Amino acid sequence: MEKDITIYDIAKDLGVSPTTVSRALNNHPAVKEKTKKKIFQAASDMGYQSNIFAANLRSKRTNNIGVIVPSLNSNFQASVLAGMEKVANEAGFNLVISQSLESSEKEIANTRSMFNSRIDGLLVSLASDAENLAHFEPFHKRGIPVIFYDRIANSDSSTGVTIDNIQAAQIATNHLIDQGCKKIVHVLGSTKVSVYADRLKGYKYAHIDRNIPFEQDQIIVLSDINEEAGENIVNQILKMDPLPDGIFVSNDACAASCMNHLKQRGIRIPEDMALVGFNNEVISRLVEPKITTINYPGFEMGEVAMKNLINHLDEPGNTTLHNTNKITLRSELLIRESSLKIKK
């Protein structure tokens, strides 16, 4: 690797004083525009890197914000990241991203690596088997803000950005009940993940409020709730007696896959079974019939989480974040053909 280019090299090259170069690069008014332009051009041509790195060491800021996601390979997380990056970029911060791959062990390792590389703040969507949050303690001790999003920590001392998953699932289930469903299956991921635990509550509350009994075997819990799970779920559903007449699946890709397998087995959607998904992924609008779903605003969630983090960094004395336990975004039920048993 070549030697670092310094302001002295630029000064020598142009025959001006190092002070002039330094002033020009810092946009000092004492330097003429023409000289500034010449110096900027030379700095760029010679490959000068402003010494942000050393400056960071003094200011204790790296301008890097860490994000730990369960998996990058997810529509929902991709929209969240897009929202975060937009806000961070506009404010002059970079995103440093790692994935826990749903393993709390890897989450702990990633957390440690981010701590040691001195990120200014951390955004986390928890791994599905995260049982304890001790690995975030070092951040709290050093005053580095941590905000959870989507899969948030069930702890009073942390800040989380989420939607009201209980309410959303209750609305989805009520909608199926309104369509005349008497036996509704709920398909979800591990209840160690806050969002699934909450949706299951919503499903149950709707049944209790409307006085509809349900059995434990109507609740299908999977470790991976994705496209590939459809066949197994449908096998399980078709063994039920009597057959269910409604299905509420906790994400759209899995819902679409269930619908495909049900149709292959001769079940009509929504006539025989009404179907509701979750997330409003593109796929929910492109399958046939289109899937009724909950609009989960991923991009907006990313924006809100990042804005709150940066606001906190910009005003360290500000106690807003410490006093905020939960930020809840709006969500809504989008009614489409897959659940409309009662034609209007």
Added chain:
Amino acid sequence: MEKDITIYDIAKDLGVSPTTVSRALNNHPAVKEKTKKKIFQAASDMGYQSNIFAANLRSKRTNNIGVIVPSLNSNFQASVLAGMEKVANEAGFNLVISQSLESSEKEIANTRSMFNSRIDGLLVSLASDAENLAHFEPFHKRGIPVIFYDRIANSDSSTGVTIDNIQAAQIATNHLIDQGCKKIVHVLGSTKVSVYADRLKGYKYAHIDRNIPFEQDQIIVLSDINEEAGENIVNQILKMDPLPDGIFVSNDACAASCMNHLKQRGIRIPEDMALVGFNNEVISRLVEPKITTINYPGFEMGEVAMKNLINHLDEPGNTTLHNTNKITLRSELLIRESSLKIKK
């Protein structure tokens, strides 16, 4: 923010010498396991950050690798990033990610910011309006490796990881010709993007090889080739006289959206029009009929690009990267119902 914890603080707290603490943290064999454990625990409890930051300043390594993507909000880019992160994480590197949002101006700004924050290497998928590559010159000058992936630079001095898009599109078009299609429409994004320019070539070469004439108006170029474009494309297609009998769309989400709108307008797929997509996204398998597509290995592309970058960093004397112009991954045509006019 609290004062930095030093090895002296840990030493004082435990009543051992600073040398012992330093040795323990560096896993020196002269320190007993029991003492090491005690020191590690104290370091963690007190919030000690190993001074990687200052060490980086000395070693000129940040262990950060920059990635510039056109948009984070894309299935394909999400799989690529997942592959990159896996390899980087295993090798002890972090990903620093930004999105150009298809603007070369933003790409230039992101590149500058990454250069100044001293990333060890850069992976780039070019913005659709990238016209020139001067913004990567400072990296070359400082010996910081840059690898392009998917949307690669058309330049001998750069290294790119891609599939053979010409060949893949030619295979896709040949398949439609084999199914008896006489008039095939090709829907693609801006030909400033290497992948679309190459696929268009493949479409044309297939026609020439098979002696099938085609008109310019069979080629529909869009600035955004996505789910929302389907309606407009279908309006354009249905105005053609005679109607086409084959459609080759350059990504699956857009292909699925076209199929939906065609079906709504009474066109049968594949009987009236055979359809082929690109990328093998989840959506291609969940719509009806399932979409014939090209399997584009995003995750593997991310792994290969990152592995090559890290190998280069680990052996700076190694000239493999400088001598490598292009790495081509395998792709394949996956034949499904959407294109099978001739039933077997």
